[in-house]
Amino acid sequence: MDSSASISHSHQLPSPPNQMTLQQTNLCASSSSIYLHVILLFSTCLLCLQTTITAIALTNETDRLALFKFKESVPQDPFNMLSSWNDSMNFCNWHGITCDRQHQRVTALNLEGYKLHGSISPNIGNLTFLRLINLQNNSFYGEIPQEVGHLYRLQQLNLNNNTLEGEIPSSLSNCSNLRAFGIGINKLSGTIPSSLYNVSSLQILSVAVNQLNGTLPLNIGLNLPNHHKLYLGSNEISGTLPASLGNLVNLIVLTLSENKLSGEIPKKSKKKSPSMVSTIGLLLNVSYKELYQATCGFSLSNLIGYGSIGVVYKGALDQEERLVAIKVLNLQHKRASKSFMVECNALQNIRHRNLVKILTCCSSMDYSGNQFKALVFEFMTNGSLDIWLHPERDNKNQSSNLSLLQRLNIAIDVASVIDYLHNHSTQPVIYCDLKPNIILLDNDMVAHVSDFGLARLLPTTNDSSQKQSSTIGIKGSIAYAAPEYGMGGEASTEGDVYSYRIFLLEMFLGKRPIDEMFKDGLNLHNFAKMALPEGLVQIVDPILLPREVEEMQTSTLAREDNNKNEIQEDKETLDIVNLCHIDANLHKCLVSVLEIGLACSMESPKERMNMEEVTREMHLIKNAFLGSKICRGGLI
Template identity: 55%
Template structure:
């Protein structure tokens, strides 16, 4: 450990999370659980990812995630603060990653609020969704594009200003290595265990993880943000998918598949404006462009997908077009 990293013990993290209390549990992943905590000695709110070492591959996942993030600095990546490798008070191995805390939680929880939450209080307007989509594209198209991300809404976290930060690199890196050593069926099963709905089809056939896999996951994520539908929705069966659902509506019926909350939010603006037809057309143009990008990114063949840098440029252009409308 270099001096730049916080030095924390098991006891520090135990105290910070109130004994890893269920009240502080903010997420559960393939290889462990994440808790909110307060490191009083540093006066810092953190997210503590505690590895389930009984899960095969957990330690390898931790090592991969640490290695991927420790030397990277980017405004749209979750900032890793330190790692703790110790012994708990029962004499068992304890390993955890400590991250900067993201107070607005995950994109998944904003797109699909829990039943006990008031959906209208956790809705994202189109400007916010555009900003988040650009943040994710920026993180994925930066100079470390050879690092495979595990892109899905649960791994896109939002800070105080609703700026998106991509996290959880361990699973994707481990999948890449697993593909080289497992049989086709084993690899497919492992992939489904990770991010069902966001894993590109070539991974399920034993293909090696690549930047085009990230593009596929980004396309599905974008389509979910625009339609409000999960790729695992019961309506997608018998060889149907979120990709096919969006592609079949493009471009004439795009407005029929848009998340209703996006349209409801701007209904009053359309009614009050003298140029409401123009505003509707501009908004439709933006949504059609977003669906086009999502469909292109989630093409079945990797060679048909866009490049991440191209995606980032397209998304900026769409946002510029939308902001000219003057609704938000």
């Protein structure tokens, strides 16, 4: 190799390091570019996130401010239900407010039954995520703001029983998801917006007891295919009933009375499926003429019951001659009209298997031009519990067939429905007048509680200071009413518990609380308390005892009559009776039931069992009794 070549080669050796340096420079530049892109992307994401957070904050702030404006429009809040509406907590935790989890936007405003007095702020239209507004049973006045029409997600708008005035906003037709709209019992006037009938999602429309006028659209039955409850009664709506009403195949409630409407209510075709043609649940108003004919002119032969504010007839209604019970109110009684409204509202809005079912009502004029009001109920073939417990002497009746198990079932039926009214109904209800003659028995001897004429609604709160406070009027029959009622105490759930105690003792002892033997301080409670547990056979209804024990009990009762109603304690005789004749499990069952009755009748209302506890205990007693029968292979 020559020197030139060597030199040339030596000059080429540094070249690779120069290329590497250039590549490293390019790599560094590329890495810097990547880092720059990452930083830019991260910054962009942060900016987007900040924008989203800012947007959420702004929309949440809109809801918060709208709620504050709503509160400002309610100057009177007697139960301080809006006291939590302040900046000390997130508005989603305010009383009556529900928010969705994702957006933290207000989806429900539920302030039913708190006696709120004020107007409805137009700012409510800014709560655009609202699906439920429930302000019924308050004292809201003024107009329904047009801004409600901005709530396109709204599904339920309940404003019943306030003092709202003005017209129904036509903007409500923009609420395309609206399913239930209730403005009954207000002072609204004008016509029902025709556009409202075009909201095909609407299932319940309640505008009864207002001052609305106008006519019903001819296509009402075509535009509301999903409608199943339509309350139009007590307004000034005129014209002919549209034939298209017959197309409302899902309709189960229709009230039209006390309007200026003419024509007949279109009937559903009998060619439709049984669920469509059955009218057992259809609440169509009936005329005085129909009820007159159904009862053969309100004949005494069809009279099946009576009370202070009305009488009850048996009748055969419609072409199917379906048996019904028709309660005709005595409108001379000062409580009759209010009782009519209370009972209609209670029985239409509350559902339980052990409540009597209201079928229809009538508010009209009789043939003499007098005002006439009546309620039509499902007919109970076995009548009232009272006639089973206390048959007339000349009527050897079905009382002997009312077994212990049947009485247990009836006691549980009644406890269950009172527990439901107190603790599980949408709005708590105090029954106020529990007694055997308003407990009706169907063909299967299932008990149904009827007669809501004295029922009271409670605000939806657990604060005892917020119970309904009206002390005006009767709070139940004297023999069954709690002692605090006699001292002007307010109606309460504890009062119902006391009435249940009287009912329970009466059913298992077979004696009315007004029996002539109860005097000089002796009553049902003391009668049972003094005898239990050893003297059970002396006080229990003889029908529940084996024949041998019943004969001995009759002898004991004869001694009571000869000794000024004082229970004679013959320990030796009682021990023989209890050990030799009465079954131990029967004895335990009866003692347990009567002890429940005693626990419900404590003088202090706070010391009484509540109906949830009573229902649970009665189920346990029944199951224990049935279990003992099954274990022994016995028959009930």
